[in-house]
Amino acid sequence: MTRCRRFASGLCVLVAGLASAVPLAAQQPPPQSGVPSPAQTNPLSTTTAPNPTPDPNRSAAPAPEQAVTPPPAGQAAPGAGSTTPATDPTRPPLVAKPAEPGDVDEVTLPAKPAAILAGKAKWEDAVPSLQKAFAQIEADLGKAGIKPAGRPLAVFTKTEDDGFEFDAMIPVAAPPAVAPASDDGLHFGTTPAGKALRFAHRGSYESIDGTYETLTAYLDAKDVVVQDRFVEEYVTDLKDGTDDALDVNIYALLK
Numbered sequence: 405m406t407r408c409r410r411f412a413s414g415l416c417v418l419v420a421g422l423a424s425a426v427p428l429a430a431q432q433p434p435p436q437s438g439v440p441s442p443a444q445t446n447p448l449s450t451t452t453a454p455n456p457t458p459d460p461n462r463s464a465a466p467a468p469e470q471a472v473t474p475p476p477a478g479q480a481a482p483g484a485g486s487t488t489p490a491t492d493p494t495r496p497p498l499v500a501k502p503a504e505p506g507d508v509d510e511v512t513l514p515a516k517p518a519a520i521l522a523g524k525a526k527w528e529d530a531v532p533s534l535q536k537a538f539a540q541i542e543a544d545l546g547k548a549g550i551k552p553a554g555r556p557l558a559v560f561t562k563t564e565d566d567g568f569e570f571d572a573m574i575p576v577a578a579p580p581a582v583a584p585a586s587d588d589g590l591h592f593g594t595t596p597a598g599k600a601l602r603f604a605h606r607g608s609y610e611s612i613d614g615t616y617e618t619l620t621a622y623l624d625a626k627d628v629v630v631q632d633r634f635v636e637e638y639v640t641d642l643k644d645g646t647d648d649a650l651d652v653n654i655y656a657l658l659k
Contacts, residue, residue, distance in 0.1 A: 513600050519573065519576055600635075
């Protein structure tokens, strides 16, 4: 899986200002597991119609979701359904209401304190590199007696043909008064905040290109301008690239 090709065929263009149009009529099935996407592939059609017929019983745009206090242990989060994988209630996602595959939600991301570790990797090593970063953060937090309070996040800060740079983040209840000593560059800050569009990916990490192509087509059809960084929130643990039970929230931060 080469995510650089995903960006090269869509997201990098959007970051540069949506310079080229994406033909919405062109469709193709999402890339098969283990098969890289062509650099110039046509994006998938949007899962939400660009110009849907007005429905008097439905608002024109989804209302932003506000972060809420995590539910007590053993109690399901509001809106949780049988199709949503169970997660630790002490480590809720940024937005309480779960995402549904095929939907595009406008949400409001809260600025949560987080432990952050910067990294870089080749595209073919994306999953093990992210796993290693999250494991290191968890280990550092454990040594300092700080408990994680949210799902792991990867903020893609720079993408190139052969690799990418990222900030791995794990939310915490509150930053320590004195940051613990760290030899690996761990520091504390906040998660990305503000209005964003949320796209749900359910399936293997190797097939995530298809969701990004849908995201690209949607943003272009709606003429939406986004920030030059994208956020992946792992609602379920990132085990390996072929785990079909993986649940990822992808956030495109609005300008």
